[in-house]
Every structure is written in structure tokens, then in C-alpha cells.
Amino acid sequence: MHISLRAGEKIYINGAVLRADRKVSIELLNDATFLLEAHVMKVEDASTPLRQLYFIIQIMLINPNDSRTAREMFFKSIQMTINASDNAALVGGLRAVKTLFDGNRAFEALKAVRALFPVEAEILAGRDSSTPTQAA
Missing domain, CATH: 1.10.167 (Regulator of G-protein Signalling 4; domain 2)
Structure with a gap:
């Protein structure tokens, strides 16, 4: 699954909070529970x-x-x-x-x-x- 984040945007993955310092695209290669900041x-x-x-x-x-x-x-x-x-x-x-x-x-x-x-x-x-x- 590909996820694109804007600079400063957060994503919550399996209990961890990650913040992108710049525009970034990440790919989750296995099953993970996540929420985008916009859904929080x-x-x-x-x-x-x-x-x-x-x-x-x-x-x-x-x-x-x-x-x-x-x-x-x-x-x-x-x-x-x-x-x-x-x-x-x-x-x-x-x-x-x-x-x-x-x-x-x-x-x-x-x-x-x-x-x-x-x-x-x-x-x-x-x-x-x-x-x-x-x-x-």
C-alpha cells in the first residue's frame, strides 16, 4: 500500500506516531494498522x-x-x-x-x-x- 504524506503531516502506525518533515511517499509492505492525520x-x-x-x-x-x-x-x-x-x-x-x-x-x-x-x-x-x- 502506497501512502503519500505532505510536509508536517502525521501518520499513526501500530501505535507509533510518525511525522513527515517533507513531502514523502511510503509503502507499507505488510499488514499494519494505521490512521492518517486527516482521519484522527x-x-x-x-x-x-x-x-x-x-x-x-x-x-x-x-x-x-x-x-x-x-x-x-x-x-x-x-x-x-x-x-x-x-x-x-x-x-x-x-x-x-x-x-x-x-x-x-x-x-x-x-x-x-x-x-x-x-x-x-x-x-x-x-x-x-x-x-x-x-x-x-
Whole structure:
């Protein structure tokens, strides 16, 4: 896998943080868990249930050797979010996230959570499109 980094950009690989001092292209020759800086969420941005779930998965990807507590938080958080929602798209998406995570596919789970951000935004804005409207 080829990865291009700009000067000053960070990449997180198997718990290590690397910063490019100039524009560089690297090739990963074996399986590695990595995140590009652009995909890393700051703690202050984890302000909604799905963003918090994203942050928890991110912690496990950045620091895979110390993820037991984060795994417990993930399972509690995803179950609470599923139980609290009646939005079919959100619940189905979260179940898919859990399946990916259970299959040791944390990076794909992270991407699946990110894909659910627009659904969550609609719900939080009060425009839940999956809730049927009731006639007066």
C-alpha cells in the first residue's frame, strides 16, 4: 500500500506516531494498522454519541497494545446507542459496525461509523426521516 504524506503531516502506525518533515511517499509492505492525520478526531470534537464511538475505535487503532478498556467502552457505547435509537438506518448501520468490529475489522468499522454521521446529524436536527409522520 502506497501512502503519500505532505510536509508536517502525521501518520499513526501500530501505535507509533510518525511525522513527515517533507513531502514523502511510503509503502507499507505488510499488514499494519494505521490512521492518517486527516482521519484522527480530537477529543473535543467527540461531542455526539457516534463521534464518541468513532473516537473510541480510533483510540484502539492508534494504540492497539493498550485497548482493553477502550474495547469495553466500545461495546457499552454501541449497545446504549442502539437501544436508544428507533431510527432504522442508524440501528442497522450500528449493527454493521459491531459486526465489522467483532470480525477484527476496526478500520472498516471506523469508516462505517463516519458514514453514519449524516444520519445522526439529521436525527439531532430533528429531521429524522425514518420516523413516520402521524396524521392530525
